Amino acid sequence: MAKPAFLLDGQSLIAPQSVGDHLFPNTDAEVTNLVQTASAEFAIIINIAMQRLSSTQNRADAVKWLISQLHDVRLKYGPAVWQKLAPIIRSHSSAEILQQCPFTKWSFDKPRGYSGDATLIDFIYQHRAIAEQVAKTTPLGRDIFGYTINAPGPVAVRERRDILTKIVDDTAARVGPDTEILAIAAGHLREAEMSEALSEKRLKRWVALDQDPMSIGSIASQYRDTCVEPVDGSVRGLLAKKHQIGSFDLIYAAGLYDYLSEKVAVRLTQVCLEMLKSGGTFLFANFSDEMADDGYMESYMNWELLQRSEADMWRIVNACANANSAETAVWYGANRNIIYGTIRVNV
Numbered sequence: 500m501a502k503p504a505f506l507l508d509g510q511s512l513i514a515p516q517s518v519g520d521h522l523f524p525n526t527d528a529e530v531t532n533l534v535q536t537a538s539a540e541f542a543i544i545i546n547i548a549m550q551r552l553s554s555t556q557n558r559a560d561a562v563k564w565l566i567s568q569l570h571d572v573r574l575k576y577g578p579a580v581w582q583k584l585a586p587i588i589r590s591h592s593s594a595e596i597l598q599q600c601p602f603t604k605w606s607f608d609k610p611r612g613y614s615g616d617a618t619l620i621d622f623i624y625q626h627r628a629i630a631e632q633v634a635k636t637t638p639l640g641r642d643i644f645g646y647t648i649n650a651p652g653p654v655a656v657r658e659r660r661d662i663l664t665k666i667v668d669d670t671a672a673r674v675g676p677d678t679e680i681l682a683i684a685a686g687h688l689r690e691a692e693m694s695e696a697l698s699e700k701r702l703k704r705w706v707a708l709d710q711d712p713m714s715i716g717s718i719a720s721q722y723r724d725t726c727v728e729p730v731d732g733s734v735r736g737l738l739a740k741k742h743q744i745g746s747f748d749l750i751y752a753a754g755l756y757d758y759l760s761e762k763v764a765v766r767l768t769q770v771c772l773e774m775l776k777s778g779g780t781f782l783f784a785n786f787s788d789e790m791a792d793d794g795y796m797e798s799y800m801n802w803e804l805l806q807r808s809e810a811d812m813w814r815i816v817n818a819c820a821n822a823n824s825a826e827t828a829v830w831y832g833a834n835r836n837i838i839y840g841t842i843r844v845n846v
């Protein structure tokens with residue numbers, strides 16, 4: 500994992516540059532030389548991709564090919580070169596073409612001021628909330644979108660939502676009507692839409708905490724008259740124990756640890772474990788270091804994430820769990836693009 504020296508934990512919003520600034524340096528001369536070579540390689544790749552996209556046939560295959568080529572270039576040249584190449588790619592004329600995809604464009608524009616907002620994730624969920632944006636798309640943009648949201652990362656994100664729904668429903672089945680759930684960085688809490696425990700009123704409360712007031716507003720209006728309790732709060736607030744929100748049978752965070760340094764991730768995990776009831780579970784998800792869409796995301800989408808390996812996940816888990824009384828696990832989702840850690844306390 501790249502080792503950032505920053506604290507991305509607060510009300511503060513996520514800026515890609517703050518992730519990118521902290522990667523391992525090479526000598527300047529080496530980097531400059533390699534950037535030239537990598538730029539030449541990119542020029543060949545993008546020419547082929549643009550030619551393929553200029554035909555109306557098999558555009559999805561063309562985008563799939565481009566995404567895999569960018570992943571390979573990123574891997575081949577390493578972080579120091581990639582950090583210089585990604586902005587070159589972003590300012591290439593091809594960006595205007597690829598940003599006809601509404602998902603790519605939303606990520607690049609960052610209308611909420613930071614990366615990875617809940618509306619961006621709604622594109623991945625193909626949620627009705629983004630239907631208007633999609634309707635405005637050009638035919639080319641729609642074809643590109645047809646693949647970008649079905650690339651391995653988005654497939655894994657949809658599976659993640661379903662895993663969250665299942666763990667909430669399983670917790671309700673295990674604990675009964677007193678079940679209390681906490682979602683940290685809840686976004687629009689889309690996992691609640693399919694929850695049988697919620698629709699059958701088998702939960703005591705489902706606290707949904709997020710730093711974005713627009714997301715909190717969306718949860719408040721969608722889940723009015725349910726046990727869902729939106730909380731306008733932040734990781735920083737949790738670490739400072741500012742939010743007096745009680746204790747829980749399940750606490751989870753999806754789409755958050757990807758932005759947290761290991762130090763903050765460990766501290767947040769410790770705080771979450773303190774908020775669990777006996778027998779309760781903490782789950783966190785992170786994009787894995789096997790993710791396949793990283794080159795496209797970091798260049799055309801300007802969306803950077805901290806990917807974690809299995810060993811990175813275990814370091815967080817082991818730094819927090821009491822070996823004598825906790826059950827711990829780290830596992831991959833089906834396509835290995837997202838990795839999960841769980842800690843069940845006092846078992």
Ligand SMILES: C[S@@+](CC[C@H](N)C(=O)[O-])C[C@H]1O[C@@H](n2cnc3c(N)ncnc32)[C@H](O)[C@@H]1O
Pocket residue numbers: 507508509510511615616617620683684685686687688689708709710711714732733734735752753754755
């Ligand atoms: C990628 S979205 C994930 C949303 C949802 N959990 C899901 O899986 O669909 C990330 C969310 O994290 C929230 N977030 C980012 N930094 C945060 C912080 N420091 N404290 C609380 N929420 C944060 C953002 O507002 C955004 O809603």
